[in-house]
Amino acid sequence: MKLRSWFLLPTWVWMAALFTAPFAIVLGYSFLTRGILGGIEAPWTIESYQRLFDPLYLTVLLRSFAMALTSTALCLVFAFPAALFISRAVRYKNLYLQLVMLPFWTSFLVRTYAWIFLLRDTGLINTALQATGLIHSPLPLLYNNGAVLLGLVYGYLPFMVLPIYATLERLDPALVEAAADLGARPITTVFHVIVPLSKPGIVAGSILVFIPCLGAYLTPDLLGGGRTVLVGNLVQNQFTSARDWPFGSAVSILLMALVTVLLWALLRCESEPLA
Amino acid sequence: MNRRVFFMSMAGLAGCTRDTRPRLNVYNWSTYVAPGTVPGFEAEFGVRVRYATYESNEEMLAKVLTGNSGWDVVFPTHNRIEPMHAYGLLAPLQHEWLPGLANLDARFRAPVWDAALEWGVPYMWNGTGIVYNRSLQPPPTRWDDLWDPRLKGRMTMLDDPEDMLGACLKKLGLPFSSTDPSDLLRAEREAVVQKPLLRAYLNAEVRDQLVSGDVLAAQLWSTTAQQAIDAASNLAFAYPAEGFPLYCDCAVVLRESRRARLAHQFVDYLLRPKVSAAIVESTKTATANGAARDLLPAAVRDNPALYPPPDVFARGEWPHTLPPAAQRLRDRIWTEIKSA
Amino acid sequence: MKRWLAAYAVAFYAFLHLPLLTLAVFSFNSSRFTVWEHFSLEWYRAIFRDPQIVEGTWNSIIIAVWATALSTVIGTLCAYGLWKRGSRTLTGALYLSLVTPEIVTGVSLLALFQWTFRWFHWQLGLYTVILAHVAFSISFVVIVVSARLRTVSPALEEAAMDLGANEWQAFFYVTLPALLPGILAAALLALTVSFDDYVITSMVAGVDSETLPMVIYAMARRGASPVINAISALITLVFGVLILISERVRAT
Numbered sequence: 001m002k003l004r005s006w007f008l009l010p011t012w013v014w015m016a017a018l019f020t021a022p023f024a025i026v027l028g029y030s031f032l033t034r035g036i037l038g039g040i041e042a043p044w045t046i047e048s049y050q051r052l053f054d055p056l057y058l059t060v061l062l063r064s065f066a067m068a069l070t071s072t073a074l075c076l077v078f079a080f081p082a083a084l085f086i087s088r089a090v091r092y093k094n095l096y097l098q099l100v101m102l103p104f105w106t107s108f109l110v111r112t113y114a115w116i117f118l119l120r121d122t123g124l125i126n127t128a129l130q131a132t133g134l135i136h137s138p139l140p141l142l143y144n145n146g147a148v149l150l151g152l153v154y155g156y157l158p159f160m161v162l163p164i165y166a167t168l169e170r171l172d173p174a175l176v177e178a179a180a181d182l183g184a185r186p187i188t189t190v191f192h193v194i195v196p197l198s199k200p201g202i203v204a205g206s207i208l209v210f211i212p213c214l215g216a217y218l219t220p221d222l223l224g225g226g227r228t229v230l231v232g233n234l235v236q237n238q239f240t241s242a243r244d245w246p247f248g249s250a251v252s253i254l255l256m257a258l259v260t261v262l263l264w265a266l267l268r269c270e271s272e273p274l275a
Numbered sequence: 276m277n278r279r280v281f282f283m284s285m286a287g288l289a290g291c292t293r294d295t296r297p298r299l300n301v302y303n304w305s306t307y308v309a310p311g312t313v314p315g316f317e318a319e320f321g322v323r324v325r326y327a328t329y330e331s332n333e334e335m336l337a338k339v340l341t342g343n344s345g346w347d348v349v350f351p352t353h354n355r356i357e358p359m360h361a362y363g364l365l366a367p368l369q370h371e372w373l374p375g376l377a378n379l380d381a382r383f384r385a386p387v388w389d390a391a392l393e394w395g396v397p398y399m400w401n402g403t404g405i406v407y408n409r410s411l412q413p414p415p416t417r418w419d420d421l422w423d424p425r426l427k428g429r430m431t432m433l434d435d436p437e438d439m440l441g442a443c444l445k446k447l448g449l450p451f452s453s454t455d456p457s458d459l460l461r462a463e464r465e466a467v468v469q470k471p472l473l474r475a476y477l478n479a480e481v482r483d484q485l486v487s488g489d490v491l492a493a494q495l496w497s498t499t500a501q502q503a504i505d506a507a508s509n510l511a512f513a514y515p516a517e518g519f520p521l522y523c524d525c526a527v528v529l530r531e532s533r534r535a536r537l538a539h540q541f542v543d544y545l546l547r548p549k550v551s552a553a554i555v556e557s558t559k560t561a562t563a564n565g566a567a568r569d570l571l572p573a574a575v576r577d578n579p580a581l582y583p584p585p586d587v588f589a590r591g592e593w594p595h596t597l598p599p600a601a602q603r604l605r606d607r608i609w610t611e612i613k614s615a
Numbered sequence: 616m617k618r619w620l621a622a623y624a625v626a627f628y629a630f631l632h633l634p635l636l637t638l639a640v641f642s643f644n645s646s647r648f649t650v651w652e653h654f655s656l657e658w659y660r661a662i663f664r665d666p667q668i669v670e671g672t673w674n675s676i677i678i679a680v681w682a683t684a685l686s687t688v689i690g691t692l693c694a695y696g697l698w699k700r701g702s703r704t705l706t707g708a709l710y711l712s713l714v715t716p717e718i719v720t721g722v723s724l725l726a727l728f729q730w731t732f733r734w735f736h737w738q739l740g741l742y743t744v745i746l747a748h749v750a751f752s753i754s755f756v757v758i759v760v761s762a763r764l765r766t767v768s769p770a771l772e773e774a775a776m777d778l779g780a781n782e783w784q785a786f787f788y789v790t791l792p793a794l795l796p797g798i799l800a801a802a803l804l805a806l807t808v809s810f811d812d813y814v815i816t817s818m819v820a821g822v823d824s825e826t827l828p829m830v831i832y833a834m835a836r837r838g839a840s841p842v843i844n845a846i847s848a849l850i851t852l853v854f855g856v857l858i859l860i861s862e863r864v865r866a867t
Contacts, residue, residue: 003782007696008705010689011753015708018750022723023711029726034599037358039340056611078627085624088617097800098858099628103635104807105854106847107831113843114634116480117641121489124637140428143475157631162804163762166797170766186616204762207713208755215716225475226434229613235716240333241436242606245722252719259714260707300822305833325822328833337722337818341729345738345822 030249040245048250057234057251061258064231067145067220068213071152075209076202078153079160083201084194086161087168097165100158112151112222119147119223143225151219156212160205167201168194203266211259231255299537300325302335302346304524307399309557316544322537339364339529347532348541353388353523354596356395365394366528372539375546380565386523387593395525396542397563402521402583402591403438404514406485406500407492415492416513418446422465427472429491431484434476436609437594438520439466442494445518451592454601463608467615476613485510496522497580498560504580505559512580514587521591523563635851642844658845668846671830675810678741678826682748682809687802689749690756691794695786697757698764713754720751721818728819739821747819748809755808756801763797764790 030048032040051057086096103111118124119141126138141147171194179189195202217232231251238248301313305328313326329335332352338344342364351359359365370376376384376392383397407415415421421430421442432439441451443462453459474490479499484490486507495503500512526545528538544550551567554560561581562568568576576582583591597605645655662668697706712720724747728739767790775785813828820826827846834840 003786005696005700007692007699008702011693011696011705011757014689014750014753015705015712018724018727018746019708019712022720022727023715025726025730026715026719026723029723034603035340035362036596036599037336037340037355037362039362056607056614060610060614081620081623082627085620085627088620094799095858096624097803100631101803101807102851102854102858103631105810106635106638106850107813107828107835107843108811109813109828109832109835110638110843110847111634113480113835114638118634118637120484120487122484122487154630154634158804158807162800163759166759166763166800167766169796170763170793200762200765204758207710208758211714215714217716217718221434222480225431225477226613227470227473227475229610232716233613234610236718237606237609239337239718239722240331242609243333243602244606249719252716255716256711256714260711263710263714327822327825330833334817337725341725343729343732343738 026249026252029245030253032246034244034246037243045246048246049254051247052250052254060229060234061231061255063228064214067148067152067230068210068216071149071156071213072206072210074149074153075156075160076206079157079205080164080195080198080202082157083161083164083168084190086165087171097162100161104158108155109218109222111154112219115147115151115154115223116142119150142223143227145224145228147223148220148228151223152213152216155216155219156209159208159212163204163208164198164201167198167204171197207263214255214259296321296323297534297537298323298325299348299534299541300327300346301541302327302329302338302349304328304350304399305330306558307350307524307554307560309554312545312550312554315550316541319544320537320540324541342531344529344531346529347534347538348526348528350398350524350526351395353386353395353397353525354594356388356525356527357596359527360394364530366530366532366535366538367393368396368528369535369539372536373543373546375543378546378548378551378564378566380563380568382588383523383563383565388523388595389525395527396546397523398526398545399558399560400521400523400563401497401561401581402514402519403433403442403494403496404500404512404519404580405492406495406503406510406512408485408488409509409511411491414511414513416515418442418515418517421492421494422446422469422472424472426492428474429489430472431474431477431481431490431493432469433494433496434478436605438494439476439612440605440608441520441594442515443469445515448517451518451520452595452597454598456604459601459604459608463612466608466612470612470615482506498558501559501578501580514583514590516590518590518592520594521588522594635847638844639848639851642841642848644841658841659849661842662845662849665842667825667830668827668842671825671827674741674824675827678744678748678816678824679806679810681745682752683802683806685745686749686752686756686805686809687798690753690801690805691760691798693753694757694760694764695790695794698761709754709757712751713758717751717812717814718818720747721815724750724815725818739819739824741821741824743819743821744816744824744826747815748812751812751815752805752808755804759801759804760794760797763794763800767793 029040031044031046033043033045035041082100086093089096120126121138125141129135130138175193175197176189179193184192215232217230217236220228220230220233235248235251238244238251299322301324303326313324317324332355335349335351336355339346339349340362373396376396379397385392386397389395405415405421415423421432432442440459440462443465444451444453444458446465447461449458449462481490481493481495482499482503485493485503497512504510504512526542528535528542532538546564548564548566548570551562551564552570555562555567555571555575559581568582642658643654643656645652645657728743732738771789772785775789780788811828813832816826817829820829831843831846834843
């Protein structure tokens with residue numbers, strides 16, 4: 001028994017200092033009043049929460065959930081075959097893995113700007129398509145929801161690839177062989193044997209993608225042209241140009257509460273992947 | 276590997292602290308000094324300057340609001356000075372340490388936001404207007420023209436609530452800093468009408484697209500517009516006839532600074548005509564320093580985007596600090612416009 | 616099936632690296648704007664002339680290495696501990712820290728540091744950034760390592776203990792080796808997240824602790840400068856070479 005407790009000790013300390021305390025601060029902020037310059041001021045109030053229950057903000061939340069769900073689903077579809085490929089590679093496994101991470105050591109903002117350059121009316125893709133005569137006038141590839149989805153999926157692919165790979169790598173090849181012996185085509189094996197067995201990785205990856213997508217603000221701003229407001233933009237705005245920290249804190253607390261409930265429901269059905 | 280890095284970083288840190296020259300920490304907007312400005316100050320006064328940059332007032336304020344940020348001199352936009360003073364963040368300016376104040380342009384010696392120049396020294400200023408492609412005939416020189424369906428999909432507005440709503444307000448002939456809810460709601464309706472015509476809400480990123488011709492007209496700040504014009508001669512800039520905002524970034528000394536004298540010396544250094552002129556030639560911004568402006572070549576001094584003639588300048592407004600209730604309404608309106 | 620997977624992998628990696636390649640190509644463009652003028656190494660020279668970039672890179676590396684090391688160790692221990700004996704509170708806290716939007720984490724950590732510093736007269740610096748990075752990286756590590764742990768059978772440890780090993784030996788010699796790929800994957804993730812982080816870092820960085828993302832962001836938000844392209848190309852090159860070298864070392 002003792003070893004396990006020791007193992008958890010550093011995390012407890014860390015969580016207490018660097019999570020609970022800040023969380024308590026944000027919670028406190030959400031009950032205070034805004035200062036003119038930003039920051040917070042004395043009178044305690046529940047005004048921020050009252051403002052929250054307004055169809056405008058609830059629509060923003062809904063839209064964000066929809067966007068995050070779509071991104072996660074797309075990420076899963078694209079990442080799974082790649083993770084499968086890497087786990088089955090005989091040589092160079094680590095190389096492939098690191099090649100997945102390589103683009104992500106350059107700045108996120110820079111990669112997003114690269115996408116803008118590619119998707120613009122006079123960008124590479126449109127120019128290439130026009131040059132080959134496939135289209136005659138530029139396609140509006142940028143500043144819409146499609147571009148935002150592309151940006152989000154691109155940005156979070158490795159978060160999906162790594163956990164799925166970690167699970168697939170441990171998969172017993174004998175199970176796959178057994179399926180083949182029983183007459184299953186490879187594609188059937190994938191859907192009926194491999195995918196169910198890699199559920200822990202899928203769930204982990206989905207969580208790691210869904211949650212940041214929910215809070216994303218830079219990608220929707222840049223690739224979406226600032227045309228829509230997602231919950232990430234809303235929170236970001238409150239802490240910057242709107243200078244309303246209490247409201248921003250309240251939105252964050254609501255967001256965190258909703259996601260916690262969601263996760264709790266998910267984990268109950270999943271028989272608790274983490275503990 | 277970790278131990279090595281640890282010791283190297285320790286050595287690095289130790290190396291830093293061995294520099295015994297006095298230190299000054301300056302936090303400024305990006306590209307607001309010339310390459311030689313800070314080294315020149317360091318050499319002349321025998322000090323070391325830690326110079327870092329930020330992209331928005333809020334970024335700077337988030338650090339400075341705590342009262343323990345470590346910065347000595349920062350450069351807020353003029354309408355943040357009054358609240359900063361109310362929060363006790365600013366040290367009063369000692370005019371006897373700032374003989375260079377005499378170099379300021381007449382318009383900035385007693386500005387509306389700080390008539391006695393108690394808290395901030397005007398540094399650089401700019402205005403918001405319309406940058407457009409010359410191929411557009413007639414050229415869009417009024418805010419009204421940005422609601423023209425012929426520009427559909429080829430124009431952008433700033434992704435900044437103050438500027439964007441301000442343009443709608445000016446289009447309706449209302450004050451830029453209006454706090455009247457009915458005014459703001461009318462402005463919101465204009466914005467919602469305009470939204471389908473817009474390509475996007477973009478800030479400095481639109482420069483690239485103006486140069487390449489993707490975008491034909493954009494609401495943009497004068498200094499950024501000038502950068503685009505420098506890169507593509509088929510662009511031009513106009514200050515709208517209905518009125519437009521003017522912003523002035525001012526140098527302030529923070530109350531938390533323990534090097535007030537040195538901070539004042541730095542601000543005074545920036546007020547020297549030669550130094551200021553060198554900065555402007557490098558950054559292509561508009562300086563509040565009249566003596567420096569006289570030293571500039573005519574092409575820069577009379578640049579209509581950076582230094583509009585007096586009759587155009589007179590149409591400009593200096594935005595006020597907004598009270599919290601108005602700020603909240605504007606923010607809500609901004610969210611509604613974006614969600615539309 | 617193997618061929619389809621291989622073909623898909625090629626397309627996948629092409630998609631991942633397309634923006635990078637574009638950046639690299641245009642880093643040699645002499646024009647500031649994305650209209651090709653002529654070949655030039657000007658932007659590469661600009662990198663080395665700019666002390667901000669050099670210092671930012673150095674800071675980023677120090678922070679990333681420290682943060683990865685600390686969060687991987689703490690996170691692995693945590694994942695293992697949770698696997699043996701679950702803790703609802705800890706799991707909940709870990710998930711919550713993941714859910715918090717970055718700006719909120721940044722602001723709250725800044726507030727925490729400021730309140731603490733009132734008593735100790737300290738200031739923000741590299742160490743506050745490292746602490747902040749560890750704070751948000753732990754959850755990532757725990758999730759990835761836990762996913763791996765689910766595929767490890769507890770029977771293995773029990774068997775080891777039956778054969779006379781104590782708890783620590785069972786962990787170190789039986790479970791840990793099985794976990795290694797998961798730990799490496801988690802460490803890689805933590806390294807990337809730390810190196811690339813902007814929002815939280817910019818909030819808690821001190822006067823002397825500017826990181827590379829902060830430098831790049833500042834440059835990019837003024838309008839994309841080819842210096843950024845050059846930096847990205849260089850980073851890719853350096854890391855690419857490092858990866859190849861580590862492959863060679865592994866192969867021998």
